[in-house]
Amino acid sequence: MSELYEDKERYLVYRIKDELYASPLLDFKEVIEYIKPKLVPNMPSCFSGMINLRGLIMGVIDLRLKLGVHEVNPLKSSMLICETEVGPLAAVIDKVEFVVYVTPSDIQDLKIEGKVQIDCLKGFLQHQDNLITIIDIKKFVSSIENKSFVEQEKAA
Amino acid sequence: MSELDEELVKSFLEEATDLLGQWEGLCLKLEKEVNAETLNALFRIAHNIKGSSRAVGLAEVGKFIHIIEDVIVALKEGKCTLTKRKLTMFLEAQSIMQDWFAVLAVESSYKFWPEDFLKTYFSDTFQFVEDEITAPIQIVDTTEVKAPAAAPTPAAPSPAPAAHKVSEEAKVIPLKKEVKDEVLRVSTKKIDGLLNLIGELSIQQSILENSIQQSTHKDNEALIQSSLNLSRKITKEIYSMAFGLRMTPIGGIFQRLERAIKDLGRDLSKEVDITFHGNEVEIEKTILDKLIDPLTHIVRNSVDHGLEKNGDREEKGKPYKGQITISATKLDDGVEVVVKDDGKGLDQKRILEKAIEKGLVAANANLSKEEIFSLIFLPGFSTAEKVTSVSGRGVGMDVVMKTLEEVNGKILVASEEGRGTKFKIMIPTSLSIVDSLIVSVNSDQYVIPIHSLEEVVDVDASQMKVDDSVYVYRGKVIPFLHLRDVFEGEKQEHHRGIFPIIVTKVQGKRMALGIDQVLGQHQSVVRTLSSYFEKSFAISGGTILPSGEPGLILNITSICEKYFKYLQTSKEVAA
Numbered sequence: 001m002s003e004l005y006e007d008k009e010r011y012l013v014y015r016i017k018d019e020l021y022a023s024p025l026l027d028f029k030e031v032i033e034y035i036k037p038k039l040v041p042n043m044p045s046c047f048s049g050m051i052n053l054r055g056l057i058m059g060v061i062d063l064r065l066k067l068g069v070h071e072v073n074p075l076k077s078s079m080l081i082c083e084t085e086v087g088p089l090a091a092v093i094d095k096v097e098f099v100v101y102v103t104p105s106d107i108q109d110l111k112i113e114g115k116v117q118i119d120c121l122k123g124f125l126q127h128q129d130n131l132i133t134i135i136d137i138k139k140f141v142s143s144i145e146n147k148s149f150v151e152q153e154k155a156a
Numbered sequence: 157m158s159e160l161d162e163e164l165v166k167s168f169l170e171e172a173t174d175l176l177g178q179w180e181g182l183c184l185k186l187e188k189e190v191n192a193e194t195l196n197a198l199f200r201i202a203h204n205i206k207g208s209s210r211a212v213g214l215a216e217v218g219k220f221i222h223i224i225e226d227v228i229v230a231l232k233e234g235k236c237t238l239t240k241r242k243l244t245m246f247l248e249a250q251s252i253m254q255d256w257f258a259v260l261a262v263e264s265s266y267k268f269w270p271e272d273f274l275k276t277y278f279s280d281t282f283q284f285v286e287d288e289i290t291a292p293i294q295i296v297d298t299t300e301v302k303a304p305a306a307a308p309t310p311a312a313p314s315p316a317p318a319a320h321k322v323s324e325e326a327k328v329i330p331l332k333k334e335v336k337d338e339v340l341r342v343s344t345k346k347i348d349g350l351l352n353l354i355g356e357l358s359i360q361q362s363i364l365e366n367s368i369q370q371s372t373h374k375d376n377e378a379l380i381q382s383s384l385n386l387s388r389k390i391t392k393e394i395y396s397m398a399f400g401l402r403m404t405p406i407g408g409i410f411q412r413l414e415r416a417i418k419d420l421g422r423d424l425s426k427e428v429d430i431t432f433h434g435n436e437v438e439i440e441k442t443i444l445d446k447l448i449d450p451l452t453h454i455v456r457n458s459v460d461h462g463l464e465k466n467g468d469r470e471e472k473g474k475p476y477k478g479q480i481t482i483s484a485t486k487l488d489d490g491v492e493v494v495v496k497d498d499g500k501g502l503d504q505k506r507i508l509e510k511a512i513e514k515g516l517v518a519a520n521a522n523l524s525k526e527e528i529f530s531l532i533f534l535p536g537f538s539t540a541e542k543v544t545s546v547s548g549r550g551v552g553m554d555v556v557m558k559t560l561e562e563v564n565g566k567i568l569v570a571s572e573e574g575r576g577t578k579f580k581i582m583i584p585t586s587l588s589i590v591d592s593l594i595v596s597v598n599s600d601q602y603v604i605p606i607h608s609l610e611e612v613v614d615v616d617a618s619q620m621k622v623d624d625s626v627y628v629y630r631g632k633v634i635p636f637l638h639l640r641d642v643f644e645g646e647k648q649e650h651h652r653g654i655f656p657i658i659v660t661k662v663q664g665k666r667m668a669l670g671i672d673q674v675l676g677q678h679q680s681v682v683r684t685l686s687s688y689f690e691k692s693f694a695i696s697g698g699t700i701l702p703s704g705e706p707g708l709i710l711n712i713t714s715i716c717e718k719y720f721k722y723l724q725t726s727k728e729v730a731a
Binding site: 059 | 642687695700707
């Protein structure tokens with residue numbers, strides 16, 4: 001890495017429908033092509049099942065469902081493998097876009113309640129013409145319930 | 157002591173704990189027969205612990221063991237004789253050190269000095285103080301030398317029998333260890349064997365590489381083929397040997413059982429002869445650890461409730477000393493451990509009365525002998541008339557059963573009044589591979605461990621009664637549940653015609669579970685699943701199916717338990 005990038009951290013930017021999201025690159029172990037998961041019964045709806053990745057069985061979380069995108073095309077998607085506190089999980093997204101170098105001060109720490117619950121939201125990044133949501137991916141994929149503020153209110 | 161090297165202390169504690177185990181064995185040996193060899197061995201252990209403890213900076217441990225060592229030296233040189241009191245002191249010192257080391261393992265800066273113990277047995281100048289009755293060990297001494305409390309906690313209950321401490325330890329300490337990486341002692345023979353095989357494998361690999369490079373030769377094909385065959389064979393051996401690394405001989409826990417029996421026997425003034433068979437039988441370490449508590453509980457029950465007082469035995473034509481036999485046998489699908497005593501046996505009438513009184517069975521139930529005996533495994537059952545510190549706290553055999561079920565074990569009891577009781581425990585040797593059945597439910601494949609089912613029967617849908625909720629199994633009505641209803645997913649129409657069910661027994665109750673199809677048998681290598689999967693109660697683990705797809709191992713016990721609970725609550729709601 002050249003000096004230019006000294007204070008910068010690499011983020012992986014990925015797309016879910018029309019939105020761009022990013023998480024620290026080092027939070028991912030690998031990016032793989034979509035493997036059709038096998039059903040695991042009695043699990044939360046965003047949990048699509050499990051896959052066998054070279055002998056390791058891991059759960060699959062469909063981030064799109066977690067983020068409220070319901071029309072999903074399984075053929076046009078990738079899986080991001082990350083090691084979380086509850087073990088390795090594969091997160092399904094639409095497309096990996098690019099890697100961006102980010103100076104921490106560029107991240108706008110704005111806590112707003114959206115589709116991502118606040119404790120998994122790390123801020124926003126203005127990149128070229130895009131607004132990228134920065135997610136704590138390890139926390140986000142392993143969190144079970146993802147009720148938005150509105151849904152929580154409804155439930156209460 | 158502030159600059160203690162954690163690693164050093166850790167490895168010392170491992171070594172020392174092992175030595176203490178041997179110490180215990182030697183003391184038990186001395187109790188039977190005093191000879192120079194055993195004394196020498198005891199001395200070497202004390203000396204070893206002393207040396208190593210000082211080397212890692214645990215000065216107090218060194219100082220303490222030095223005091224004990226002095227007594228052993230005096231014994232060795234014949235300056236004094238081994239008395240019961242000395243032996244009790246040795247055993248107690250062992251318990252103290254075991255507790256001490258257990259704390260040190262967690263907190264290496266722990267400071268401790270066994271003041272009470274030393275005051276009890278030693279003068280101010282650390283000379284061993286003999287009791288008034290200095291009975292040499294060989295003479296049968298009926299007056300029990302009660303050992304005053306000497307546990308690290310000064311407020312320990314008065315004549316704290318060491319046995320109680322041993323069993324409590326067994327419960328508390330493994331819990332702490334679970335978080336940490338476990339350390340196994342493996343014989344060098346096993347490691348050498350493994351290294352040899354790996355060497356052979358790499359030779360085959362280079363033969364393969366070489367053959368492929370010179371692909372012009374005609375004979376190469378045969379060479380490659382034979383090399384591949386050999387590699388396959390070696391890989392298989394490596395596989396089974398690598399599994400073998402986790403295996404430890406069961407004899408290690410026999411010694412602890414002997415101690416538990418002896419200690420309790422002393423407290424209850426019952427003399428017991430113990431026989432062990434099959435010390436060399438090997439079981440996976442994790443399973444072996446799970447066996448300690450249940451076995452300890454069973455043998456203590458045998459001593460407490462099973463065996464009669466020595467005096468009462470002879471008039472019944474039994475040997476003066478109570479006989480307890482513990483044997484381990486290797487079977488095809490696991491290990492069988494049998495604990496047998498020649499005591500008074502289980503009292504069928506009393507068990508039944510108790511069970512009826514506690515509402516565990518209906519008053520008019522017509523039960524066979526076996527069924528009555530199996531009642532003792534039900535939660536909340538305890539026949540002890542008064543609560544003693546030994547057994548009978550109402551948690552007993554049900555906990556034993558539950559602990560064993562955790563490692564896929566089973567327990568059976570057989571008993572003959574006046575003749576004795578026999579507990580038979582069946583456990584798998586390894587948790588890493590399970591024999592299982594691959595079944596399909598809702599067109600998905602699932603794996604059911606064979607040990608969790610009693611029978612697979614083809615039934616006709618018309619045999620299901622009361623809205624498909626019960627099945628008549630050999631004249632008995634048992635609850636029925638189709639696994640399709642357990643699993644969410646695309647619901648198919650309820651099966652009509654003939655379909656297979658599995659019959660299983662959980663908590664002593666039978667239950668039938670419907671499946672769509674039995675696809676075949678499989679030796680499943682168990683893969684641990686991330687804790688995320690714990691959300692689903694129906695799953696106990698994962699495996700890779702022969703097709704290469706991931707498969708789920710069903711937790712039949714938990715499915716049934718959940719269903720029983722559901723039945724219970726809906727019954728209450730109805731009432």
